[in-house]
Amino acid sequence: MTQHDRLLIIDFGSQVTQLIARRLRELNVYCEIHPYNRVDEAFLQAFAPKAVIFSGGPASVYRENAPMPPAGVFDLGVPILGICYGQQVMMHCLGGLVEGGQGTAEFGRAFVTPTDLTHPFLAGWFPPEAGPQAQEQVWMSHGDHVSRIAPGFQVYGTSPNAPFAITADPARHFYAVQFHPEVHHTPKGAQLYANFVRLAGFRGDWTMGAYREEAIRKIRGQVGDAKVICGLSGGVDSSVAAVLIHEAIGDQLTCVFVDHGLLRQGEAEQVVTMFRDHYNMPLIHADESALFLGALEGVSDPEVKRKTIGRLFIDVFQKHATAVGGAKFLAQGTLYPD
Template identity: 40%
Template structure:
């Protein structure tokens, strides 16, 4: 549950029984993973709320009455004069506290420790447990965790106990000796900290004594009821459907809530994958969603001519979608709402929560102009991809649609570095299809999170048919993830990579070089722009 305002938090709590389940408060300092922390807590059947640090004070805590508090990470530096903070009163609440990354550093400074800027640790990092503690019950003496920081805790006061250090000698975890207050520099909430869930279990159940009494069975009913409360009986809802699981689930939920007042629209922006338009229309119709189909390929490509900047491409695509929706609304005055398949990673990467940094604008979050004039419904805004997929299966969506690889709203435009043109579109479209086909042939497609090709302006000298050729470089990207917030590159067998490379260079005449991206997220993102 996302609650950045005090009234919103109280409203969320009002849906619970008077006695209610035990609650965990996640204090959001703008970190990418704040909601992921809350999501992991929910997976453990514990009710969790997220509140921005700016509204959390002693009165807030008294009303919420959490059994445990978790301080999130964030993009800010403790060393900045106006860094996000919370009052020292949190140290005397007699409520267990776990600080993660930025929260770890903030706790250290609160108790008189020192934070400095170091070399930085990103991605998979080894830590060594140097002192036993219930927090690390079940962990080996050395474990890999997921790091994403440059500042580090350099010194702690005597009333603390250092529990773990990283391979670079940084303090990776500590505890205030006489309190149930902990700091960990790594991210236990991300998939790639393999024993992260065990650490959260230890903190919640063994240290904070939280009871796992909350269930998610009624989430569909809650979402549908929330839509019905917002949308008046005479109002229609326009739903932008792309064929992906997010927009498909959104359309199905809105249909449950408003019935025939659903207005689904499928816009072909000319940036789809090979054969995707026909496949999307067939899948949607099989689910009882008959969208208005608009082929706007030419107008999108015309608007993108000469545009090289990633953020500008995203803005233009979002604006063009809005113009199309505006045309539809002018013809049907009863349309008052726009429903979108926005998920939480879209929100946080667009910098749309207080204190968070904009990594890249998602057209359905930061790219829609104010002049559109529609009220927005985002029923999946607080959910992650794997949660949406579970909802999809519950709603009767076929598994191959529910588990289709994520595809960005701006389509292939963000898989083309530099200007979008017909030649590069054709190259990236065909190369991506080859990547998918080869992975499916070797039964690897369903085992990875995302697999695609990227093309830019860089070229390489090649030899084809005994002749020199100055051709394009194609980058192949295959990653594993659970929710898209972190990702690791997949160790594809060499013979599979070889097959992909040979097919791309032989079937696409303009390509002479194929490379494989082997960088994790972070420091990279999954998509190139």
């Protein structure tokens, strides 16, 4: 299997961390998001990232039990980019100071102006022809602020309420911004990510096409000649999983489609036609609509409905999966954030 350079995103709870990953994948960079409390020294050594990004988050670094990265991340010798809370936690850990809002909070559009310093990290920003009036629109969302940068850092951009909006320690290849480059409200944010991965030495060799081929090889290696049962709903997640697995192992896969009678009109027939007739997959169409609708008759409480559907779904799926017999693996498709 092709070994790609890997970028690690340490997630501190930002609502837009997934957008960071999207921007990187648009640049053909392989990355993974991992929550801060799952990233320790052993994880770092095993993952061996070529670069690290700290996401934003809602916490305050000076609060008790505030989310922190492992201390060893700063000794890996790889470029690090801190975003919003990620900037604050970087300053906090490296000897700077972060304080509460006190009139310096920013939520929404802001404009960053450059200092006299320049760096390749800012290539494509602050066009020279704009002269001293150069500025870039960004999206701020912070209550706390950096009041003193850590030793070794320099200031490359400021905003009215963020005097350290863009900072960097060029010697250690540490970069930090108070705004969110990943959102479209920062029009040139994608350029910053492109600059960062270029400075980190990424080749940009990861694509979804390559991922498909690698996933198929990995499935074949893991499954061997065993049988696999896949819960198929017809939605995007389970459908992609089913198609990938079927391409890898063919008729060793059996899909179980539980028809509970709550689908849109004609949807069950579409699922059966798509996967049984078009993709030629072994498919069990478990039409248990009478069972589900009978159990839900007269029930108005949404939570009771949810639990009833969940319980019956498990029972029905287990019944049909058992009937297949001899399956060693259970396949499930779900969203990456889940």
